[in-house]
Amino acid sequence: MSREFPIGLTPPDWLVRNLRPQQAAPLNWAALARAALGMALPLAVGLAVGQPAYGALASMGALSGVIGDTADAYRMRILNIAVPQLFGAVGVTAGSLVYGQGWLTVAVITGIALLSGMISTIGAVSSVSGLLLLLNSVIGAGLPLPGAWWLTPVLMTGGGLLVLLLALVAWPLRSGVPERSAVAAAYRTVADLLSVSDSDDDETYDRARRTVTESLNQSYDLVLARRARYHGRSRELTRMIAQLNAITPVVEAAPAVRLARLAGKPLPPEVPAAVLRIADAVESGRTGPTGLDLPAPVNETGRAVDHALRHLAEVATSPDVDPRGIDDRLGRPAALGIRTARAARNVVLSANSWRYGIRLALCIGIAQALVSLVPVPRSYWVALTITFVLKPDFGSVFSRALLRAVGTVAGLVVAATVLTVVPRGWWDVPVMMVLAPLVPALTPRGYGFQTAAITPVILLLSDVLNHQGTALLLPRLLDSLMGCAIALIAGYLLWPESWRTRVGDRLADAVADTAAYVELAFREGADVAARARMRRRLYRDLSVIRTEFQRALTEPPPTGRRAAAWWPLVVAVERIVDATTAARVRVRHGAAPPARSEVGQVALQLRELAEGVRRSETLIAVRTDLTGPPDSVLEPLRQEVAAARAIASPH
Structure with a gap:
């Protein structure tokens, strides 16, 4: 029979969070x-x-x-x-x-x-x-x-x-190996994400998606930091940037895979296995065909995954990459002297x-x-x-x-x-x-x-x-x-x-940026690279916000209590970004595009939510009505937005 602490002796949550050891790599x-x-x-x-x-x-x-x-x-x-x-x-x-x-x-x-x-x-x-x-x-x-x-x-x-x-x-013996290993590790986290897309556990899927974001952030940081020290083009670095960019369509397809699984259409196990084989090739530096053996796609999600994987295999194992077509998903880094001058100016004026x-x-x-x-x-x-x-x-x-x-x-x-x-x-x-x-x-x-x-x-x-x-x-x-x-x-x-946390302001900024991403995702003629860069920046910002919230949760009241109240909305915003990406993937591979009015309504609701969060330090009352055609590609997105607005409304 288990013993429970008396209520008066139960340590507060913020103290437990402080003393709990963090998960660490090997x-x-x-x-x-x-x-x-x-x-x-x-x-x-x-x-x-x-x-x-x-x-x-x-x-x-x-x-x-x-x-x-x-x-x-x-x-x-x-x-x-x-x-x-x-x-x-x-x-x-x-x-x-x-x-x-x-x-x-x-x-x-x-x-x-x-x-x-x-x-x-x-x-x-x-x-x-x-x-x-x-x-x-x-x-x-x-x-x-x-x-x-x-x-x-x-x-x-x-x-x-x-x-x-x-x-x-x-x-001298391992030049470039850490960067290649980081890129391959990012590929493996994507394979794990695809594997858990078949899971019914939302927490497991969310954890895998966050791991992908962190791994991609680390990989881009390593490669871009090294590239910024080259005055000209480096063939090896250009290839690694191309490999990182090539995994983006697979990452974008993951939310669509998740929605398809929830609709009773699971992902074939050959797909994550193929990503793992490509990751091994990247880490070892092998080039040439990887022998993809993928089943024929039967819907928009399947076509998106098939197209993304074949593109990934072609780029990741190609011996030559055209440097004129390469652009990283976070924008090109400025020269070292320019970045130093900017940093010094920011320090003095900030x-x-x-x-x-x-x-x-x-x-x-x-x-x-x-x-x-x-x-x-x-x-x-x-x-x-x-x-x-x-x-x-x-x-x-x-x-x-x-x-x-x-x-x-x-x-x-x-x-x-x-x-x-x-x-x-x-x-x-x-x-x-x-x-x-x-x-x-x-x-x-x-x-x-x-x-x-x-x-x-x-x-x-x-x-x-x-x-x-x-x-x-x-x-x-x-x-x-x-x-x-x-x-x-x-x-x-x-x-x-x-001790008067402003995490609400950061979260409001993220919600407003999400509204802009929704509009860009379904804008006709929008630049594909710009859309990908915005999605990457948004996920990176959400990762930083999540870290800030986790820090705030370790503070005593009232800071920790306020952060805990807003925490479910952080998760909801991440799922809105996922749902937007999934809808965009489906449209790109055959689904009917949403009407401009539908997109505008979703963006408007998100901006209203952002403004409500910004004006309040606690949960606020917002409208939760959001309607549209039930067979629209935006229906899952509308559900996520409605859930987020419901979280922000007091019960």
């Missing part, structure tokens, strides 16, 4: 090996030459490289690891130059925090760069570093570049970047001022905690503060064991080889798990530098709690936008 054993070797080798070299402190500094730099070692493509690894290391070198230099300078130190670190917060809004690489800029400046300003002023940045940068070197060892920068600077300034007025041993840890918790692009401040506290406690337990049992000296090297791989292994599980993995590593390196042993543990816990408290009060509660 372990990246190569990354684990790089972490172990990259962080243990500098320690060993430092011990061998009689300078363990120098080895600890290099290992700290290697830790930064391990945190940034997240890209699959080799060129992206250079950006993700090398660029942040340069910012980190500038940060530790600036911090060390103002070490022990009182209020000058407070002013300089606060200014660096403002800059760090602002540049973090540019993108993923700039986010890590801003993090290391602030992180290392706090370390430089809070620790008496050994050697000349230039030695610490050299050692820390060298440790990070060692991790980069290990990450690039196989580049109200969001200033707001984030000021929030971070305020909290860091309070922390630096506090530890200047109150004697706190090794006070730099307070600002370090704020740096990690309050990074504005890293998600919910409240959740990160909570998880930081929990993760620190768990990490301190491990650190206490290590510092108590393991003798100082050469034993630190094998211990580091065990602890370092935990960072890339646990990071995908969530921020609390990452904190638990990083804390004993940093404390072990700190012990090498200052030889305080277990005396470090209690001060580190108190410093972390102080940092979390400052971040929660000055960086969360004092900013109403933090």
Whole structure:
């Protein structure tokens, strides 16, 4: 007989969501090996030459490289690891130059925090760069570093570049392999989507569709990031873009397959099997016929799938692709110089970047001022905690503060064991080889798990530098709690936008964009590539919105409660996009096109819904009447729109 918690002891949903580990991909054993070797080798070299402190500094730099070692493509690894290391070198230099300078130190670190917060809004690489800029400046300003002023940045940068070197060892032998593997992985997610189209479980189908979106986003990002660094055409990259574009008609046919299955017309199993064979050919680089053995189509959906698969097989396995006919589904990337200029202009002119920068600077300034007025041993840890918790692009401040506290406690337990049992000296090297791989292994599980993995590593390196042993543990816990408290009060509660969520605005924008997509999908003479780009952008935006909502669900009331109220509408909008795509596929392959008035009525209803969502922070009353010919190709779409409007109406 199962026992239930008393109502008063049942943990709230937002707390359960925060503490639940995230689903993660299988372990990246190569990354684990790089972490172990990259962080243990500098320690060993430092011990061998009689300078363990120098080895600890290099290992700290290697830790930064391990945190940034997240890209699959080799060129992206250079950006993700090398660029942040340069910012980190500038940060530790600036911090060390103002070490022990009182209020000058407070002013300089606060200014660096403002800059760090602002540049973090540019993108993923700039986010890590801003993090290391602030992180290392706090370390430089809070620790008496050994050697000349230039030695610490050299050692820390060298440790990070060692991790980069290990990450690039196989580049000559595996150039282009990560990109091809990503494209093939996208193909396999599409095959899974087609397979689950025969399932009666809507949740399974929705999960598979989201996986396709995420995989296509990742594949396009990898290929386009590499292509943007070529001044001319690359035959290999052109072919990979063509392969990604060729899977789009199959993805578009999936919603039609789902509707056909619900109408009693299942998909032949040969179809997903054919996509898997093509994926194997893409990953291996094979060209030539793939031997498609498909049954004859019997309706519009069957013809759409047959046509899409044959086109996919032809393009994906063709040895030559005409570069003049290639255009990616997200638009052509601008030149690197143009994108850099745009990013710099956006940072200077964006109200969001200033707001984030000021929030971070305020909290860091309070922390630096506090530890200047109150004697706190090794006070730099307070600002370090704020740096990690309050990074504005890293998600919910409240959740990160909570998880930081929990993760620190768990990490301190491990650190206490290590510092108590393991003798100082050469034993630190094998211990580091065990602890370092935990960072890339646990990071995908969530921020609390990452904190638990990083804390004993940093404390072990700190012990090498200052030889305080277990005396470090209690001060580190108190410093972390102080940092979390400052971040929660000055960086969360004092900013109403933090706890008065605006997820409704983002959702309203998505609904309005969906109305525009409905009109474009059935507009006569509309550009096929433009329609595909809009659909891809819309799915990408919905993926971002879903992530924002999931973050909001981890907030305490009222933010989490509001996000939970809007959550079903997020799913409904995704299904409206699916239904629109399915109707378009049927029209393209023989179904009667809808009248312009039908399309206009659906778009009008969606715009009314968007406006209603935008004007309200809670569920709103909207009309749910939406009529039309029952045999129209838009009938499933009208049903989805009516369901969405019913969700938005209070019950």
